[in-house]
Amino acid sequence: xxxxxxxxxxxxxxxxxxxxxxxxxxxxxxxxxxxxxxxxxxxxxxxxxxxxxxxxxxxxxxxxxxxxxxxxxxxxxxxxxxxxxxxxxxxxxxxxxxxxxxxxxxxxxxxxxxxxxxxxxxxxxxxxxxxxxxxxxxxxxxxxxxxxxxxxxxxxxxxxxxxxxxxxxxxxxxxxxxxxxxxxxxxxxxxxxxxxxxxxxxxxxxxxxxxxxxxxxxx
Numbered sequence: 466x467x468x469x470x471x472x473x474x475x476x477x478x479x480x481x482x483x484x485x486x487x488x489x490x491x492x493x494x495x496x497x498x499x500x501x502x503x504x505x506x507x508x509x510x511x512x513x514x515x516x517x518x519x520x521x522x523x524x525x526x527x528x529x530x531x532x533x534x535x536x537x538x539x540x541x542x543x544x545x546x547x548x549x550x551x552x553x554x555x556x557x558x559x560x561x562x563x564x565x566x567x568x569x570x571x572x573x574x575x576x577x578x579x580x581x582x583x584x585x586x587x588x589x590x591x592x593x594x595x596x597x598x599x600x601x602x603x604x605x606x607x608x609x610x611x612x613x614x615x616x617x618x619x620x621x622x623x624x625x626x627x628x629x630x631x632x633x634x635x636x637x638x639x640x641x642x643x644x645x646x647x648x649x650x651x652x653x654x655x656x657x658x659x660x661x662x663x664x665x666x667x668x669x670x671x672x673x674x675x676x677x678x679x680x681x682x683x684x
Contacts (some may be wrong), residue, residue, distance in 0.1 A: 480510060481518040488527050488538050489627045490593055496540035499528070526624025541625045543682055549625045550675040554668055556615060557603065561651060561667035564609035565660035572609040576652050579605060583648060587641045595641060596631055602648055606655065606667075633678050640677060647673070 484504070487493040504515050519536055522528040529537050541549075564572075579602040586595040600623075607619045634641055647670040654663035 476510060476514045477517040477521075480504075480508060480514045481521050483508065484518055484522060485525070485527065486593065488522070489596065489631060491631070493538055495538050495628065497538045499536040499538070501536075524620070525627075526621060527627065528624075539624050539628075541628050545625050546629055546675075546678060546682075549622060549629060550671065550678075552618075552622065553626070554671045554675070556618060557607070557671060558664045558668040560607040560610040560612070560615050560619070561655065562610075562660045562664035563612060563615075564606045565655045565658050565663040567611045568609040568655055568658075572605065573656055576602065576605050576609075576655065580645075580649060580652055583645050587645050590638070590641075592631070592634060595634065596627070599630060599644070600626075606651070609655070629678065630674075632681070633674060636681055637677060643673075644670070 484493070484499075493499070499519070501512055501515055501519075505512050508515075519528060519530070523530050527539060529539055531537070568576075579598050582598045583595065583602065586598060604619065607616055610616075634644075647666070651663060651666045651670065654660075654666055
């Protein structure tokens with residue numbers, strides 16, 4: 466893993482980001498058990514921020530804390546990915562529809578910055594940063610829908626979604642450019658306040674994701 470730098474003012478967030486990156490990028494394997502003592506020794510931090518970070522990652526759906534207190538990384542199945550698709554294709558299409566209705570100029574500026582950042586990361590072929598900005602772009606659309614229930618439900622899908630998107634981009638490097646073009650079209654529809662088009666473009670984008678994943682999983 467990359468070198469860990471402790472910033473005392475944001476210790477909990479630093480541990481959280483370190484573990485999150487390790488899980489999403491596969492340095493901490495799906496199903497692997499996290500040992501608090503080992504993490505403490507590796508990062509040279511006390512157990513308190515580790516426990517706080519674990520709670521945050523559990524909320525993200527990346528960790529499972531069992532009844533005995535053991536902590537394991539989630540290990541999504543093919544059925545989990547199918548279930549994720551069935552929810553995402555409806556929820557995120559709906560979010561895009563309402564974002565096109567309700568977005569403001571500040572939200573448009575945020576989405577535009579994510580699109581520009583995605584272009585940079587696609588060119589640099591930087592998987593970790595591309596995954597991160599991809600998430601932030603999708604979540605910015607959900608936030609612009611101004612529907613707190615959609616926001617809450619989307620956040621609950623972060624864990625499985627992380628593994629899903631990584632597997633697609635990692636095994637299909639050329640797809641990053643296609644996904645970027647999809648995002649640009651969705652963004653344009655939201656800017657132009659065309660809710661029906663925004664919804665349909667988001668649906669097509671997520672369906673394309675899923676079809677590609679299933680072809681890959683069948684190999």
